[in-house]
Amino acid sequence: GAVVSQHPSWVICKSGTSVKIECRSLDFQATTMFWYRQFPKQSLMLMATSNEGSKATYEQGVEKDKFLINHASLTLSTLTVTSAHPEDSSFYICSAGGQGWEQYFGPGTRLTVT
Amino acid sequence: QKEVEQDPGPLSVPEGAIVSLNCTYSNSAFQYFMWYRQYSRKGPELLMYTYSSGNKEDGRFTAQVDKSSKYISLFIRDSQPSDSATYLCAMMDSGYSTLTFGKGTMLLVSP
Numbered sequence: 001g002a003v004v005s006q007h008p009s010w011v012i013c014k015s016g017t018s019v020k021i022e023c024r025s026l027d028f029q030a031t032t033m034f035w036y037r038q039f040p041k042q043s044l045m046l047m048a049t050s051n052e053g054s055k056a057t058y059e060q061g062v063e064k065d066k067f068l069i070n071h072a073s074l075t076l077s078t079l080t081v082t083s084a085h086p087e088d089s090s091f092y093i094c095s096a097g098g099q100g101w102e103q104y105f106g107p108g109t110r111l112t113v114t
Numbered sequence: 115q116k117e118v119e120q121d122p123g124p125l126s127v128p129e130g131a132i133v134s135l136n137c138t139y140s141n142s143a144f145q146y147f148m149w150y151r152q153y154s155r156k157g158p159e160l161l162m163y164t165y166s167s168g169n170k171e172d173g174r175f176t177a178q179v180d181k182s183s184k185y186i187s188l189f190i191r192d193s194q195p196s197d198s199a200t201y202l203c204a205m206m207d208s209g210y211s212t213l214t215f216g217k218g219t220m221l222l223v224s225p
């Protein structure tokens with residue numbers, strides 16, 4: 001099956017700093033990439049959808065200036081959490097989609113803001 | 115009312131038991147129904163998907179969709195300790211739009 005990687009798998013940062021998370025599709029070209037956030041014992045909540053070369057579409061309630069998404073190529077998307085605060089601590093998961101309906105999920109990145 | 119409802123559990127069963135996991139939904143536009151398995155601190159992996167109503171079987175797993183009742187189920191036969199994970203249902207409309215997830219049910223299979 002298609003493989004999606006995320007880096008880093010775990011990051012700790014201080015409040016007020018920014019952190020970048022990378023999502024890569026390793027063996028296919030992803031026309032669309034999705035970013036989700038998952039709090040403990042909660043479901044995956046879609047944050048934004050991005051198509052290569054276009055601006056991301058953010059879900060209601062997600063601050064686009066705080067969560068910067070760049071989808072510069074068909075194999076790479078990045079999520080930057082700017083001016084992170086402890087309430088941004090969460091599990092961030094990306095997924096990548098090709099031509100059909102299926103999304104292939106990355107292993108997730110655990111962000112802890114101290 | 116949330117679009118997708120799923121009992122978070124945990125559901126504890128002994129090894130070898132038959133497990134039944136369920137979700138209800140309210141959006142009649144949903145056409146694709148998926149079950150994902152998620153191990154702790156990992157990304158979800160697709161177990162099964164079904165288009166519209168009906169049953170689908172894959173080894174020890176059976177997925178059922180009843181669109182008239184807006185109810186989907188995942189059955190696991192001969193459950194194993196390695197099946198211990200969180201199982202998330204997810205749904206999508208026919209436009210290949212976004213996935214809507216349930217909260218996930220934590221399953222614990224004891225040896």
